[in-house]
Amino acid sequence: MLSIRWRTALFAFVITLAVAPFQVLAQEVDPVRSRSGMVSSQQWIASQVGADVLSSGGNAVDAAIATGFALAVTHPTAGNIGGGGFMVIRFPDGQSTAIDFREKAPLTSHPEMWLDETGEYSSDLHHRSHKAVGVPGTVAGFDKAHRLYGAASWVDLVQPAIDLAGEGFELSEALAGSIERFVGGSPYEATVSAFSRGGVPYQAGQTWDQPDLARSLERIRDHRRDGFYRGETASLIAEEMRRGGGLITLEDLARYQARERATIEGTYRGYDIISMPPPSSGGVAIVTMLNILEAYDLAAMGHNSAAYIHHLAEAMRRAYRDRAEFLADADFNDVPVQRLTSKDHATWLRRNIDSERASISHPTDVEMPPESPETTHYSVVDADGMAVSVTYTLEFGYGSGIVVPGAGFLLNNEMGDFNAGPGLTNASGLIGTTANLARPQQRMLSSMSPSIVARDGKLVAVIGSPGGRTIINTTMQLILNVVEFGMSIPEAVAAPRIHHQWLPDRIRIEANGISAKIQSQLEQMGHIVQLGGRQGSANSIGIDLSTGERLGAPDPRSPDSGARGR
Ligand code: DON
Numbered sequence: 001m002l003s004i005r006w007r008t009a010l011f012a013f014v015i016t017l018a019v020a021p022f023q024v025l026a027q028e029v030d031p032v033r034s035r036s037g038m039v040s041s042q043q044w045i046a047s048q049v050g051a052d053v054l055s056s057g058g059n060a061v062d063a064a065i066a067t068g069f070a071l072a073v074t075h076p077t078a079g080n081i082g083g084g085g086f087m088v089i090r091f092p093d094g095q096s097t098a099i100d101f102r103e104k105a106p107l108t109s110h111p112e113m114w115l116d117e118t119g120e121y122s123s124d125l126h127h128r129s130h131k132a133v134g135v136p137g138t139v140a141g142f143d144k145a146h147r148l149y150g151a152a153s154w155v156d157l158v159q160p161a162i163d164l165a166g167e168g169f170e171l172s173e174a175l176a177g178s179i180e181r182f183v184g185g186s187p188y189e190a191t192v193s194a195f196s197r198g199g200v201p202y203q204a205g206q207t208w209d210q211p212d213l214a215r216s217l218e219r220i221r222d223h224r225r226d227g228f229y230r231g232e233t234a235s236l237i238a239e240e241m242r243r244g245g246g247l248i249t250l251e252d253l254a255r256y257q258a259r260e261r262a263t264i265e266g267t268y269r270g271y272d273i274i275s276m277p278p279p280s281s282g283g284v285a286i287v288t289m290l291n292i293l294e295a296y297d298l299a300a301m302g303h304n305s306a307a308y309i310h311h312l313a314e315a316m317r318r319a320y321r322d323r324a325e326f327l328a329d330a331d332f333n334d335v336p337v338q339r340l341t342s343k344d345h346a347t348w349l350r351r352n353i354d355s356e357r358a359s360i361s362h363p364t365d366v367e368m369p370p371e372s373p374e375t376t377h378y379s380v381v382d383a384d385g386m387a388v389s390v391t392y393t394l395e396f397g398y399g400s401g402i403v404v405p406g407a408g409f410l411l412n413n414e415m416g417d418f419n420a421g422p423g424l425t426n427a428s429g430l431i432g433t434t435a436n437l438a439r440p441q442q443r444m445l446s447s448m449s450p451s452i453v454a455r456d457g458k459l460v461a462v463i464g465s466p467g468g469r470t471i472i473n474t475t476m477q478l479i480l481n482v483v484e485f486g487m488s489i490p491e492a493v494a495a496p497r498i499h500h501q502w503l504p505d506r507i508r509i510e511a512n513g514i515s516a517k518i519q520s521q522l523e524q525m526g527h528i529v530q531l532g533g534r535q536g537s538a539n540s541i542g543i544d545l546s547t548g549e550r551l552g553a554p555d556p557r558s559p560d561s562g563a564r565g566r
Contacts, residue, residue, distance in 0.1 A: 031490045031542070031551035034565025038550035039067055040539040041378035042466075044562025045169060046070035046079070047554075049160040050380060051564035058152035060382040061089060064390050065142045065150065067378055069161035069220075072138075073213060074169055075560070076195075076410060077178060077397040078376035078466065081216065081228065083412040084137030085375075085392025086276045087145055088263055088450045092385040094457050096265070096274045099148075101141020101258040101392075102443040103134025103414040106247035111422050111437035113247075121420050130246030132413035133400050134444065136228075138392055141258040143225040148260065158221035165217060165408075168209030174559040176204040182398050190405035212408025229253045236407040244402065255441075259331075266341055268294060271460065271483055275451040275475075276391075278335050281327040282449025285472045288319040290479065291346030292353075298484045304496060304514055306521035310358065312480075313500040313507050313527060316473055317361055318349040320502035323472075328435035329443040335435075358526035361505040374398075375448060375466030379541040381459065381550050383566075387541075389450035391464045391471070417444035447471045453479060459543050461489055465536035465555075470499045470508075474536035482542070489542025490553040497535040510535050537561065 032038070037060070039050035050067035058066070064087060071079025084103040090096045114126040125131055146154055171179070180201040186192050192199055194210060202208050219227035227233065234253045241248045264283030266273040268290040275283030292315040301307040322340055330337070339345055352359065374397030380388040393412070394400070400413040415438060424432035436445045449471050450464040461482060465474040474497050481492035496513030500506070506528035509519075519529050537558040542551040552563025 031488065031553050032563040032565055034550045034552070035548070036383035036550070037063070037381060037566040038541050038552045038563060039063055039378065039380050040541050040552045040554050040561075040563035041067055041071060042376045042537050042539055042555070042558050042561045043071055043075040043079070044554075044560060044564065045074045045164065047378070047562050047564040049164075051566045052160070053152060053157065054382055055566040056152070056156070058156070059150070059384070060380040060386040060388040061145050061149040062152040062157055063382065064378070064380045064388040065146055066157040066160055067380065068138065068142055068390060068392065069158050069217065070164060071376060071378070072409065073161050073164040073210065075376060078374050078393055080136075080392060080394050080399070080410065080412065081138050081220070082136045082404070082409045083392060083394040083399060084134065084414060085141065085390060086280055086446070086448050086450050087141060088274060088276055088389045088452055089145075089149060090274055090387045090452045090454065090459060094454065096263045096452065098261045098263045098276055099141050099145045099258055100261050100279065100443070101137035101144070102279050102446060103137050103412055104252075104256060105415065105418070105438045105440055105442050105444070106135055106249065106252045107440045108247050109415075109438045109440050111439065113438055114421055121424055126420060127396070127413055127416040128400065130241055130244035130400070130402065132415045133241070133246050133248060133402070133411045134414040135248055135252045135256050136412060137256060137258055139220055139228040140225050140256050144258040144260065154224060155221055158217055162214050162217045162221060165210040166214035168207035171202050171204055171206055171208050172560050173204040176202055176206070178397075182401070186401055188402055190403040191401060191410075194403045194408050210408050212406055214408070216407045216409055229256055233404075233407050236404050237411070240402065240404050240411075264337070264341060266290060268479065269483055270455060271479070272454040273451065273479065274454065275449055277337065278327060278330040278445075279443040280446045280448055281323045282447055282472045282475065283451070284327060284337055284340050285319040285323050286449060286451065286476045286479070287341040288322060288346060288349070289315040289476050291341070291343050292318065292350050293480070294346070295350060298480065303481070303485050304498070304518070306518045306525070307355070309498055309507065309509070309514070309518070309522060310525055310527065311353070311355070312477070312498060314353045314359060316500040317359060317502045317505075319472075320469070320500070321361070324433070324502065326435070328445050332439060332442045333435045356525060361502045375468075375471070377450065377464035377466055377537065378539050379462035379464065381462060381541050381543070385459050387452050387459050387462045389452050389462045389464050391448040391450045391466065393448065393466070414444055417446060449475045451475050453482070458545060460545070461540060461542045463538060463540045465538040467536040469501045470497075470535050473497065473499045474538055478538055478540065489540055489551050492542075493538050493540050493553045493555050499535060506530055508533070508535070539563070
C-alpha cells in the first residue's frame with residue numbers, strides 16, 4: 001500500500017503529464033527594499049507616515065500605531081478609529097504577543113436582538129442599523145500596545161494623522177470613485193457632510209480635509225484613550241446611538257478594554273507560524289490547515305495545479321467546519337485551541353481525504369452568514385527586527401456608514417459578525433449555533449489573521465489580508481507560496497488565490513487563476529468551481545535571509561497600496 005504522500009505524488013505526476021499548470025507564478029514584481037525598516041499597507045501615504053516614525057527612532061509598534069491612525073484618515077473604507085482589530089508582535093528575541101482590540105457587544109445586547117417587532121430575523125437590523133455597531137476597540141488597542149511596547153512619544157504617533165485630516169490630502173482616482181459611490185446612497189447627514197462638499201462629490205486630484213476627524217484625533221493625542229472613551233467624543237457617540245436606536249452608552253465606552261493574549265503558534269516544515277488567537281478564528285484555522293497539508297508533497301503537485309487546489313480545498317473544508325462548530329470569543333466559551341491546532345487532530349481530519357475525489361460538505365446545523373470584502377492589513381518591520389502584523393476593520397466597506405455627527409469618523413457594523421439568533425440556522429445561510437451569539441461584553445468571532453513567519457529563530461515574513469472568511473485562506477496560501485514554492489514575497493502576494501469555506505460547498509478562484517483544463521479536472525473530481533473577482537489585499541513584508549534586507553510587498557490588487565522603507 002502506498003503512503004498518502006506517495007499516492008499524492010503519483011496522482012500529481014499523472015495530472016501534470018495531462019496538463020501543465022496554466023500559471024505557475026504570477027508576474028514578476030520588484031519588492032521595495034530597505035536595510036532597516038519597512039511599512040507595507042493598503043494606502044501609501046499611511047505607509048510613509050509609519051516609515052517616518054521608524055526614521056525618527058520609533059520602533060515597529062510605534063510605526064504600526066502611526067500607520068493605523070493615518071489609515072483612519074486616508075483609507076476610510078477600513079482604516080478606522082470607530083472599529084477594531086488585532087495586532088500580532090514578534091520581538092527580536094523571538095518571543096511574541098498579541099493585542100486584541102476587537103469590538104465588544106454593548107451591555108444591553110442579547111442573542112435575539114436581530115429579531116424585528118414581528119419576531120422575524122432582520123438582516124438590516126443585524127448589519128445595517130445603529131444596533132449593528134459594536135463598542136469600538138482601535139483607540140484602546142493602540143493605547144495598550146504603546147504603553148506596553150512603544151518607544152516614541154504618543155503625540156508623535158497621532159499628530160501625522162491630525163495633519164492629514166486637518167490639512168487634507170489629494171484624493172486618488174480609486175478613493176474618489178469609492179467615496180462617490182458610498183456617499184451617493186447615504187441617508188446620514190453627517191456622513192454626506194464628511195464625505196462630500198455639501199453633497200457634491202469630491203473628484204480625483206482634489207484635496208479632502210476632515211476637520212471634525214482632526215479634532216477627534218486631537219482629543220486622542222491629548223488624552224490618549226480617554227480622549228475617545230470619555231469626554232466629548234464618547235458623548236457624541238452615545239448621543240448618536242440614542243438618536244438612531246443603538247445600544248452603546250457612556251458606560252459601554254468607559255468599560256472597553258483591549259486585551260493582551262498569547263499568540264497561536266504552529267509549525268510547518270520547520271517554519272514557525274505565529275498568528276492571532278480567538279476571538280479570531282484565523283490562527284487556529286491556518287495551523288489546522290497547514291498541519292493537514294504537511295503530509296502531502298504539494299511542491300510536486302505544482303502551484304495551482306488541480307491536485308494542489310483539490311488538497312487545499314479539502315483542508316479548507318475541514319478547518320472551516322471546525323471553525324463553525326468551535327470558534328468564538330474564548331472569554332465566554334471553552335474553545336479547544338490546543339486540540340484543534342494539534343498534529344493529531346490534523347491526522348484525524350486527513351483520514352477521509354481522497355486524493356482523487358472531492359468530499360461533500362454536509363450541512364448539519366451550521367451555516368455561514370454573508371460578509372463583505374472590506375478590512376485592511378498592514379505589516380511593519382523595524383531595524384532591530386521587531387515585526388508587527390495588524391489587521392483592523394469596520395466590517396463592511398465604510399462600516400455602518402454612520403459618521404458620528406461632530407466627531408467625523410465612521411462607526412463599525414461589526415455586530416454583524418455575531419450569529420443571527422438561537423435556532424435560526426437555515427439553508428439560506430443564517431447561523432444559530434450558540435458559541436457566537438451576541439451577549440453583553442462578548443467579542444464577535446473574526447477571521448482576521450495577522451500573522452508572522454519565522455525559521456530557526458529568524459524572522460521570515462509578516463503577512464495577513466482583508467477579505468472576510470477568505471482572509472484565513474489568503475494568509476495560508478502566502479505561507480505555502482513561500483515555503484513550498486520558494487516564491488519571493490512579491491510573487492507570493494501576487495499569485496492567484498483560491499477559497500473554500502466548507503459551506504457553500506464550492507471553490508472560488510480568482511479571475512485568470514487557472515486554465516479551463518484545470519477547472520475541468522477539478523470538476524471531474526467532484527468540485528464546483530467558481531472563477532472571478534479578486535481575493536484580499538495582502539500587504540506584506542519578507543526578509544532576504546542572506547542580506548537581512550526588508551522586502552516590502554504591497555498587494556498589486558489594491559491601486560493605492562504601497563510599501564515605504566527608511
Ligand atoms: O472580523 C472579520 O472577520 C470581518 N469583520 C472582517 C471583514 C472583512 O474582512 C471584510 N473585508 N475585507
